[in-house]
Amino acid sequence: IEVNVRIVKDYPEISETAAQHVYDCIQQKEKITIGLATGDTPLGLYRELLRLHHEHPLNVSKLTTFNLDEYVGEAAESSCSYRYYMNQQLFLPLGIPLAQTHVPDGMAADIEAECEQYEAQMKAVGGIDLQVLGVGRNGHIGFNEPGTSFDSHTHKVELSSSTREANAKHFGSLERVPQHAITMGIASILHAKEILLLASGERKAQAMFQLLEGEVTNEWPVTVLRRHANVTVLMDEEAASLL
Ligand code: GLP
Secondary structure, three states: OOOEEEEEOOHHHHHHHHHHHHHHHHHHOOOEEEEEOOOOOOHHHHHHHHHHHHHOOOOHHHEEEEEOEEEOOOOOOOOOOHHHHHHHHHHHHHOOOHHHEEOOOOOOOOHHHHHHHHHHHHHHOOOOOEEEEOOOOOOOEOOEOOOOOOOOOOEEEEOOHHHHHHHHHHOOOHHHOOOEEEEOOHHHHHOOOEEEEEEOOHHHHHHHHHHHHOOOOOOOHHHHHHHOOOEEEEEEOOOOOOO
16 A cells, blocks of 8 residues: 655645645535544644635535544643644634534543543544544654554553653643543544645654654554555655655
């Protein structure tokens, strides 16, 4: 299987290209379920998608979304939660009814049950048509850290110290970064019909090298994408600098 690789100049071009693709997918389908990611990388995609939507409004009634992950212990109202991020960056400005959007509930009393229910909800709508992905500098996808089984479904994870450090800026200090998160598993991610991975900057160059030129190994979770039949990797020149 070949991964489709598209190298563009810089971050703004990643954002425009990705947004146009997501926009077109929504336009073309009668009903669509999109998997969404957080982190810094998709911010430009969401901004550009909103711009396209304001020019020619999308029919958001046909759209259902599932996010990859959420911190355990961060409430929807907490500005550090991914639910808050998604509401602010995309859902509220897009005008999508929040009932059509899904983010794992990091405040659930029973996290195990929440994971199972999340997986069941994805199945119930027929799975994800298009999954947008970012990648951690250590190759994690969602919050599936190195070593995670390729057979994993939505589960609770302990965050690695490098991931907690990378995200500390959003929390003010490292100590405030949660120790745990809920994430779609690697099998859940691979279940999507199409995957669009975005990578920007030199920080992601090693992960891009492993993905395209290394072995498929769970030490670099992103390499599992080589086993998927419909993956596009959209990266900028810096992320491609080791290829
Ligand atoms: C975070 C998120 C991932 C994201 C990754 C990269 O830990 N859980 O879903 O893809 O890190 O983040 P960024 O885009 O900020 O580099």
